[in-house]
Amino acid sequence: MRYELYYWPEIQGRGEFIRLALEEAGANYIDVARRHGGESKMFALMQRARQKQPPFAPPFLKVGNLLIGQTANILMFLGRRHGLAPRSEAGQLWTHQLELTIADFLVEIHDTHHPIGSGFYYEEQKKESKRRTQDFLKNRAPKFLGYFETVLARNKSGFLVGGRLTTPDLSMFQVVEGLRYALPRAMRRLERKHSRLVALHDRVAQRPRIKAYLQSERRIPFNQMGIFRHYPELDR
Amino acid sequence: MRYELYYWPEIQGRGEFIRLALEEAGANYIDVARRHGGESKMFALMQRARQKQPPFAPPFLKVGNLLIGQTANILMFLGRRHGLAPRSEAGQLWTHQLELTIADFLVEIHDTHHPIGSGFYYEEQKKESKRRTQDFLKNRAPKFLGYFETVLARNKSGFLVGGRLTTPDLSMFQVVEGLRYALPRAMRRLERKHSRLVALHDRVAQRPRIKAYLQSERRIPFNQMGIFRHYPELDR
Numbered sequence: 001m002r003y004e005l006y007y008w009p010e011i012q013g014r015g016e017f018i019r020l021a022l023e024e025a026g027a028n029y030i031d032v033a034r035r036h037g038g039e040s041k042m043f044a045l046m047q048r049a050r051q052k053q054p055p056f057a058p059p060f061l062k063v064g065n066l067l068i069g070q071t072a073n074i075l076m077f078l079g080r081r082h083g084l085a086p087r088s089e090a091g092q093l094w095t096h097q098l099e100l101t102i103a104d105f106l107v108e109i110h111d112t113h114h115p116i117g118s119g120f121y122y123e124e125q126k127k128e129s130k131r132r133t134q135d136f137l138k139n140r141a142p143k144f145l146g147y148f149e150t151v152l153a154r155n156k157s158g159f160l161v162g163g164r165l166t167t168p169d170l171s172m173f174q175v176v177e178g179l180r181y182a183l184p185r186a187m188r189r190l191e192r193k194h195s196r197l198v199a200l201h202d203r204v205a206q207r208p209r210i211k212a213y214l215q216s217e218r219r220i221p222f223n224q225m226g227i228f229r230h231y232p233e234l235d236r
Numbered sequence: 237m238r239y240e241l242y243y244w245p246e247i248q249g250r251g252e253f254i255r256l257a258l259e260e261a262g263a264n265y266i267d268v269a270r271r272h273g274g275e276s277k278m279f280a281l282m283q284r285a286r287q288k289q290p291p292f293a294p295p296f297l298k299v300g301n302l303l304i305g306q307t308a309n310i311l312m313f314l315g316r317r318h319g320l321a322p323r324s325e326a327g328q329l330w331t332h333q334l335e336l337t338i339a340d341f342l343v344e345i346h347d348t349h350h351p352i353g354s355g356f357y358y359e360e361q362k363k364e365s366k367r368r369t370q371d372f373l374k375n376r377a378p379k380f381l382g383y384f385e386t387v388l389a390r391n392k393s394g395f396l397v398g399g400r401l402t403t404p405d406l407s408m409f410q411v412v413e414g415l416r417y418a419l420p421r422a423m424r425r426l427e428r429k430h431s432r433l434v435a436l437h438d439r440v441a442q443r444p445r446i447k448a449y450l451q452s453e454r455r456i457p458f459n460q461m462g463i464f465r466h467y468p469e470l471d472r
Binding site: 140 | 286312352
């Protein structure tokens with residue numbers, strides 16, 4: 001069955017976490033809004049009055065008659081279907097727990113440049129962004145990265161869960177990539193203390209399907225509209 | 237089997253969403269950190285070096301050897317076990333999707349009084365809180381509440397999912413309660429446009445087990461330390 005991914009066509013954003021899972025799975029999918037007329041199709045679907053289970057926001061995934069929203073929820077679904085999650089209930093709960101912790105991290109990363117609200121431009125909250133980013137770099141980023149480093153250290157396989165790649169490995173690859181783009185100077189310093197995360201990032205980047213994807217036009221470059229944005233003044 | 241809930245003993249916070257599910261289920265549980273010596277037990281568990289699957293933060297739930305973290309993840313687990321979620325995979329994904337959207341809403345509610353970071357006191361970010369709360373009340377709260385109102389309107393049973401109570405109904409009860417405490421003036425205005433949500437709130441409050449719980453000492457009163465805090469200057 002062909003998956004239909006619905007997400008903003010011009011950014012990596014949260015959709016990228018789904019794309020990485022679909023690509024690693026070698027799944028048959030289309031990135032609807034990036035096709036001609038696809039963005040209006042996405043809006044139409046969101047506003048469809050007889051949609052009994054409407055998504056709150058993109059990304060969402062259409063699988064036959066099923067419409068699944070919320071990034072971590074979609075990843076849980078795909079993980080089970082494509083061997084990117086353990087088979088046991090306990091293993092799946094743990095995998096999802098990590099994915100939800102990454103989702104929390106993403107909110108805080110986004111809010112470094114939008115502390116007052118996503119409805120305001122960055123330029124309208126520049127001073128506040130500096131303060132929030134300082135706190136983020138001093139306290140929050142080390143806490144989150146340290147947590148995942150600990151999980152890797154205790155698991156010992158080089159992956160976050162069990163002995164094989166699961167969706168949170170793909171997601172952490174994207175977080176490392178994104179932080180390198182957004183806050184390169186700070187990230188260089190942070191990486192020194194998180195060598196297992198860097199090794200995980202490199203391992204994911206070398207997976208044949210991920211490698212091919214990253215070199216393809218399907219991978220949207222980082223830019224100033226997504227979660228990860230590079231404002232040099234925030235990168236002390 | 238007896239559940240052990242681990243959460244900060246002095247606040248409702250995210251732990252409250254778990255308490256409501258445990259109470260509605262009539263489950264056998266202890267609220268560990270509220271017992272004598274329980275808070276140190278919680279810290280010990282979090283810092284235990286041989287814990288292979290450590291939680292990032294409370295709340296977490298111990299079920300035999302299983303340690304489950306992340307509020308929405310715990311609710312998914314409890315929902316399946318106690319008939320507070322549908323049986324079908326599609327139904328469970330939808331229920332969880334709603335729970336994750338509530339989790340997103342909670343972050344935004346919390347950040348109205350902590351836009352610059354949870355490491356700073358409210359008094360250190362009062363001006364920024366006013367700006368963020370204005371945007372929250374004008375744009376974000378109507379968007380989230382409107383979404384859940386639409387879901388109720390389309391589902392028609394008076395519950396969010398199917399024809400029976402599920403965990404997101406309990407969680408939305410708590411959101412309405414919390415917003416009434418935190419921003420009573422604004423909430424009075426908002427409620428006029430969200431009568432189905434108010435009716436859901438009232439329906440949950442009348443469930444015999446929830447009613448008994450709310451009147452018991454197990455229910456911690458709202459205060460100025462949790463997600464929902466009442467600062468009159470933010471409640472325009």
